[in-house]
Amino acid sequence: MLLLALIAEEPCYGYEMVQKLSEQGLELVSEGSIYPVLKRLEHDSLIESYFVPSEMGPNRKYYRISPLGKIQLEQWKKEWYSFSRSVQQVLQKGVADDDGERTIEGTNQTRCRRL
Amino acid sequence: MMVNEPSREQIKRVVEDCEIYWLLKEIPRAQVEDMKTELERHLLDAAADGKPVEKVIGKDVHAFADSWARAVQPGKPLIKILEHWAYLFLTSAMVILPVKHIYNKSATIPIFLWDPVLIALLAAAVHLGLSPHLLAPGKTRTTKKWIVTGSFWACVLAMLAITTVMALRKEYERPLFLWPWYASVGLAVVTWLFSQWRIRRDVTAPLDSPEEKRRKARRTMGSFALLTLFLAALTWIWLHSAGTVQTVVGIFLGIVGLLWWTTFVTWK
Numbered sequence: 001m002l003l004l005a006l007i008a009e010e011p012c013y014g015y016e017m018v019q020k021l022s023e024q025g026l027e028l029v030s031e032g033s034i035y036p037v038l039k040r041l042e043h044d045s046l047i048e049s050y051f052v053p054s055e056m057g058p059n060r061k062y063y064r065i066s067p068l069g070k071i072q073l074e075q076w077k078k079e080w081y082s083f084s085r086s087v088q089q090v091l092q093k094g095v096a097d098d099d100g101e102r103t104i105e106g107t108n109q110t111r112c113r114r115l
Numbered sequence: 116m117m118v119n120e121p122s123r124e125q126i127k128r129v130v131e132d133c134e135i136y137w138l139l140k141e142i143p144r145a146q147v148e149d150m151k152t153e154l155e156r157h158l159l160d161a162a163a164d165g166k167p168v169e170k171v172i173g174k175d176v177h178a179f180a181d182s183w184a185r186a187v188q189p190g191k192p193l194i195k196i197l198e199h200w201a202y203l204f205l206t207s208a209m210v211i212l213p214v215k216h217i218y219n220k221s222a223t224i225p226i227f228l229w230d231p232v233l234i235a236l237l238a239a240a241v242h243l244g245l246s247p248h249l250l251a252p253g254k255t256r257t258t259k260k261w262i263v264t265g266s267f268w269a270c271v272l273a274m275l276a277i278t279t280v281m282a283l284r285k286e287y288e289r290p291l292f293l294w295p296w297y298a299s300v301g302l303a304v305v306t307w308l309f310s311q312w313r314i315r316r317d318v319t320a321p322l323d324s325p326e327e328k329r330r331k332a333r334r335t336m337g338s339f340a341l342l343t344l345f346l347a348a349l350t351w352i353w354l355h356s357a358g359t360v361q362t363v364v365g366i367f368l369g370i371v372g373l374l375w376w377t378t379f380v381t382w383k
Contacts, residue, residue, distance in 0.1 A: 036186035
C-alpha cells in the first residue's frame with residue numbers, strides 16, 4: 001500500500017521509492033525487496049511501468065498508478081484508517097487502564113506509609 | 116558520487132548471477148533483460164550513495180533472485196513440467212541407446228530392466244545438476260562457473276547412477292525385449308523434432324539481431340561438420356583396433372558422440 005501511495009503521488013523508479021520511504025523513517029532491511037512487490041502490483045494491473053532513457057548508465061524503469069490502482073488505493077486507505085483507529089482505541093484504553101492502576105497503586109502505597 | 120571499479124565488478128557479478136537464475140527458471144528473455152536493467156540501475160544508484168550491494172539484495176543473492184522470480188512467475192503449469200521431463204528422458208535415451216549399439220556392436224540390442232532405470236537416473240542427474248534450486252546456487256559467483264558446476268554435478272550424479280546400476284545389473288540378466296536399429300533412428304528423429312519445437316518456443320533464447328543469428332548459425336555449422344568428421348574417424352579407428360587402444364578410443368568416441376548429439380539437438 002505504501003508503494004502504491006508513493007506512486008500515486010507521482011511516477012517514480014525503484015530507488016526513488018526507497019529514498020522516499022527512508023526520508024519518512026521507513027528503512028528497508030533489503031532495498032531490493034520492493035521489486036517483487038512492484039511486480040505483483042503490476043501483475044494485478046494496479047500500476048504500469050515504462051523505461052526512461054538515462055544519460056549515465058542503464059535506463060530507469062518508472063512506475064505510474066493505473067485507474068484500477070487508484071480505486072484499490074482508496075480501498076486500502078479506508079481499511080488502514082479503520083484498522084489503525086481500532087488499534088489506537090485499544091492502545092489508548094490500555095494506557096488509561098495502566099494510568100488508573102498506577103494511581104490506585106500509588107494511593108495504596110501512600111496510605112501504607114501513612115500507617 | 117562516482118562508482119568505483121571494484122563496486123562495478125561486484126554489481127556486474129550480482130546481475131549476472133540473477134540473470135542466469137531467472138533464465139534457469141524459464142522467465143522470458145525480454146522480461147529478464149528488463150529486470151536486469153532495473154536491478155543494475157538500482158545497484159549503481161545505491162553504490163553512488165555509498166551503500167553496499169548487500170543493502171539492496173540482502174545476504175543471499177539467490178534468495179533475492181528467487182523472490183523476484185516467484186513474483187514474475189508464481190508457478191509452472193503441469194504441462195510444462197511434463198514437457199521438461201519428456202525432453203530429458205528422450206535426450207537421455209539418445210545417450211544410452213547409441214552407446215549400447217556401439218558396445219554390443221549390433222544393430223539390435225537387448226533392453227534390460229536396468230536400461231530404463233539408467234535413462235531415468237541420467238535424466239534426474241541432468242535435472243538436478245542444472246536446477247537453479249538444488250546444487251548450483253550458492254556454490255559459485257559467476258554465470259559460466261554456475262553452468263560448469265551444474266554440469267559437473269550432473270556428470271558426477273550420472274556416473275554414480277551408472278556405477279550403481281551396473282553393479283546391480285547381474286541380478287536382472289533377462290532382457291525385457293529386443294530393440295532394433297530403426298527404433299533408435301525413429302527415436303532420434305522424434306527427439307530432434309521435439310528439440311526443434313522446444314527451441315522455437317524457447318522464451319529464454321537470446322534476443323539476437325538477424326546478423327548475429329547468421330553468425331551463430333555459421334559457427335554451429337562449422338562445429339557440427341568438424342565433429343562429424345572426427346566422429347567418423349574415431350569410429351573407423353575403434354572398429355579396426357583392439358585392447359587398450361580400443362578402450363581409449365571408445366571413451367573419446369563417447370565424448371565426441373555426446374558433443375555431436377548435443378550440437379545436433381540444440382541446433383537452431
